[in-house]
Amino acid sequence: MIVVVDSNFLQNPMLETYFNESATNKVVIIDYAAMEAFKGDTLTSVVKSTAILRRFPRQVLIAHGTKTVGRLTGTREEIAKAMINDEGTAEFREFSAHLDRYERGVRPDGVERQLLDTGRWATDHLNAAQAENANLLDVFKELTDGIFTKEEISKIRRGEQEEGWVAKGFGLVRDLASDLLSRHPDGSVKLDPKDYYNNFIFRMSLCVFVQLMDWIRVGSPSALKPARLLNDRVDAMFATYGTYFDDVLSLDKQMxxxxxxxxxxxxFVYAREHEK
Structure with missing residues (x-):
């Protein structure tokens, strides 16, 4: 099995059990999990967060960041394979050996500075992501205003499936994905229709839509606090990566x-497409 592991699961004994069950059981570490491991009190946090991973370094795969994977095309299996950063995976094994020695007190010049610099980068990156969320509510309001009727919102809150709002929802997902693809940092991404459902940005947009439905069920998106928005944004990243692999290991029930x-x-979509 190959699963994505959430940062909240890195110190859980069940992770060690998963590794011990089979040498072919592997985990995928995404950039947000790495940032969570380094942020705050870096020298303490990174040692604790990687303790189990460092005992099974050959079962750890490092994923490319979202900017890279957002441009990938192909089948689900082809994209999953291309998501793995071979260089980063090899570097993690070296990093594990260095951190093991650091934990035992063998500390070459520059190691602590490098760890602390990485910790500051992780903290700054997460703080920047939280600042970006200040505009996220306006984006959602703009996307959803006038799309769902009051009756449809009532049905969403009651958990009722209805062809009208479901169709609108998929239109919203496509609009959001198209907008994000057009504004990719490395240039607009053009997709063949057959690759659309496999693209990371489309799947992330679908995750965001699923979260939006959850927000509507419990109240109004405008009532959400920035910290909750940041948490949900990070959750969407873990969930999106997870759709390319066998599962996600996490303690977060909402994610x-x-x-x-x-x-x-x-x-369901793939099954419908296959029937045509």
């Missing part, structure tokens, strides 16, 4: 629900 619902929608 797992986002992953399961998104994965179920994708499987």
């Amino acid at each position: 797992l629900r986002t992953f399961w619902e998104t994965d179920a929608i994708l499987r």
Whole structure:
């Protein structure tokens, strides 16, 4: 199995059990998990967060960041393979050996400075992401205003499926994905229609839509606090990566629900497409 592991699961004994069950059981580490491991009190945090991973370095795969994976095309399996950063994976094994020695007190010049610099970068990056969320509510308001009727919102809150709002929802996902693809940092991404459902940005947009439905069920998106928005944004990243692999290991029930619902929608869509 190959699963994505959430940062909140890195110190869980069940992760060690998963590794011990089979040498072919591997985990994928995304950039947000790495940032969570380094942020705050870096020298303490990174040692604790990587303790289990460092005992199984050959079962750890490092993923490319979202800027890279957002441009990938192909089948789900082809994209999953291309998502793995071979150089980063090899570097993690070296890093594990260095950190093991650091933990034992063998500390070459520059190691602490490098760890602390990485910790500051991780903290700054997460703080910047939280600052960006200040405009996120306006984006959602603009996307959703006038799309769903009061009756449709009532049905969403009651958990009722209805062809009208579901169709509108998929239109919203496509609009959001198209907008993000057009504004990719490395230039606009053009997709063949057959590759659309496999693209990372489309799947991330679908995750965000699933979260939006959850927000509507419990109240108004405008009532959400920036910290909650940041948490949901990070959850969407873990869930999106998870749709390319076998599962997600996490203690966050809400994030797992986002992953399961998104994965179920994708499987349903693929089944419908296959019937045509």
